[in-house]
Amino acid sequence: MTDQRWAIDIDRDQIANAQIVAAPEPELPEGAIEVTIELYAMTANNVTYAVFGKPLGLFGNDQGYWDFFAERDTPGRLPVWGFATVSRSHHDGVPEGTRLYGYFPMASHAVLMPGRVGPHGFTDMTPRRTTLPVIYNQYQRIDALGDYRAQDHDYWPVFRPLFLTGWLIADLLEDESDYGAQQVLVASASSKTAIGLAYALGQRSARPRIVGLTSAGNAAYVGSLGLYDEVVTYDAIGAMDAGKTSAMVDMAGNPQVAASVHNHFGDALKASIVVGKSHWDSADDGTAMAGPARQMFFAPGRSEKRIGEWGPDQFRQKLEAAWLGFADLAPRLLGIEKRAGADAALAAYRETVEGKADAKTGLVITP
Template sequence: MSATSWAIDIDRDDITQVNLVEEATTPLAPGQIRVHLDSYAMTANNITYAVFGKPAGLFGNDQGYWDFFTERAAPGRLPVWGFATVTESAADGISVGDRFYGYYPMAENAVLNVGKAGPGGFTDVTPRRTTLPPIYNAYQRIEALPDYRAADHDYWPVFRPLFLTGWLIADQFEDESDYGAGQILIASASSKTAIGLGFSIKQRPEPRPETVGLTSAANVDALADQGIYDRVISYDQIMTLNAATPAALVDMAGNGAVTRVVHSHFGNNLKASIIVGKSHWDAQADGAGLPGPERQGFFAPGRSQKRIADWGGAAFGQKIAESWLAFMDVAPRLTSVDKRSGGDAALAAYREMLSGQADPKKGIVVVP
C-alpha cells in the first residue's frame, strides 16, 4: 500500500478554493477499515453538499455536510456516492476485498468506523456522524443489493442518489394529492434529479398532473425527445403556460429568477413551491416578497425515514427496487458515462461541475 494517497480539500467558507493534497497512511484503530474508492460520481448534487457544507439547519442541529468526513478545524472534504473496496480491516465482520456502495469523501482512500456489521453491510459510527441522517451512514455490500445488476454498475453512483430523491419527491406529491395541481413545473429539467422525478410521475396511472420540464432554450428539443416529461419548454416560455390551471413548482437548482417568474405568473394558483437543491450556488436567491405559496425545502433523508416508518424497511426497499430497475432500462439512452482517472482529473471534474459547464447528457465517474 502506498504511504500516501490523494485527497481534495475545499475551503469551508469559499467553495471555489480547492486543493489536491497528499495524505499519509496512518495505522488503523480497532473497529476501523481502510477502503480504496473504486469509482464515484461528480454531479450537481455534490455542489449542493458543498453549498450546505456549513450548518444551515438541514439536519435539525448545528451540523452540515462537512461534518461527515472532517473535523471542524480542518478544510472541508466533499461527500460523494460511489463504490469502494476494503484494503485493510481492523473490524470484525469486514474482510479485505469486501466491496461496498455508499457515501465517501472525495479522496483516493478513506478510513471508516464500523458498527453493526452484517451480511448486508455496516453503519459508520464515527461519533460526529451518529447525529447526522442515517441514510448517509449505511454502507451496502454489492452482493446484497437486491436491485444491483453488473450492467448498471457505472450508473449507480451517477443516478442512484439523485433518482431516489426524484422518486421521493414524486411520492410526496402523490401522498399530498399533488397539492391540488394540474401541472407540475420542474425547473432544471435536464438535471438527473429532475429526470428521476419526471420518470417516477410518468409511471403513475392516469389521471395525474401534466409534467412540464423547464430548461434552457438550447436543451428543449433534445430533452423533449427523451420522453421523460409530458411537455418541455424553455424558461422564456413560462409566461405562455395557462395560469388558470393550478400548478406546482419543483426547483432543482435554487435559481431565484426562474422562481420569481413562476410565482408572479401563477400567483395564488401556484399551490406548492418546492426547492430541492442549490446547484446554481451563485444565483440570486430572490425569494423575498414572492406572490403565491411560501417556498418549502425538500429533504430526501427525512422523507426516506418517514416512508420507512410508514411501510417498513423491506417494503420501502422493494418499491425503490422496482422503480429503479425500470429506470435502469432507459438510463443508458438518457446519459452516457464519462470516466475520469486520478486526482488531477477529480479536481478538474469538481471545478467543471462548480462552474456549471458540465454536460448534463453525461455522467461524470471518477476512478481514483
C-alpha cells in the same frame, strides 16, 4: 484506481477554492476499516452538498455536510456517492476485499468505523457522524444489493442516489394529491434528480401533466428524453397558461426562475418545493414572489418517514423495483464519461461548480 493517496480540500466559505492534498496512510484504530475508492460520480447534487456544507439547520442540529468527512476548523471534504473496496480491516465482520456502495469523500481512500454490521452492510459509527442522517451513514455490500446488476455499475453512482430523491418527491406529491395541481413544473429539468422524478411520476396511472422547465441550450435534450409531457424554456414561462393550477419542484434553487414562476402563476401555484441549490452563485435579489411559501424537500427525512411507515424491507423492495425499471432506460438517457486520477477529479469538481458540466453526460471518476 491508483496507489497514490490523495484528497481534495475545499474552502468551506468559498466552495470554488479547492486543491489536491497528499493523504498519508493513517494508523487504523481497532474496529476500523480503510476503503480504497474505486469509482464515484460528480453531479450538480455534489454542489448542493457543498452549498449546505456548513450548519444551516438542515439536519436539525449544528452540523452540515462538511461534518461527514472532515473535523471542524479543517478544510471541507466533499461527500460523493460511489463504490469502494475494503483494503485494510481491523473489524472481523468486514474483511478485506468486501466491496461496498455508499457515501465517500472526494479522495482516494477513507477510514470508516463499522457498526450494526449485518448481511446487507453496516452503519459508519465515526463519532462525528452519529448525529447526522443515518441514510448517509449506511454502507451496502454490493453482493447483497437486490437491484444491483453489473451492466448498471457505472450508472449507479450517477443516478441511484438522485433517482431515490426523485422517487421520494414523486411519493410526496402523490401523498399530497399533487396539492390539487393539474401540472407539475420541474425546474432544471435536465438534472438527474429531475429525470428520476419525471420517470417516477410517469409510472402513475393517474397523474398530473409533467412540464420540464429548462434553459434554451438544454431544451432539445430534455425533449428527447421522452419523460416530459411538455418542455418550456425559462424565457417562455410568461407565455404559459397562468390559470392552470400548478406545483413547482425546483431542482436548482435559482431565485430568478422561481420568481418568474411564482409571479406568473400567483394563486394558481399550489406548492413550491425546493430540492437543491446547484445555482449556488445566483443571489436572491429580494424580489417579492406571489403564491405559496417555498418549502424545502429533505430526502433523508422523507426516507425515514416511509421506512417507519412501511418497514425497511417493504421500503427496499419498492425502491428496488422502481430502480430496476429506470435503470433499463439509463443508457438511453445519457452517456458515461470516465476520468482517472486526482487532477481529473479536481477538474471535474471545478467544472461542476462553474456549471460547465454536460447534462447529457454522467461524469464518473476512478481515483
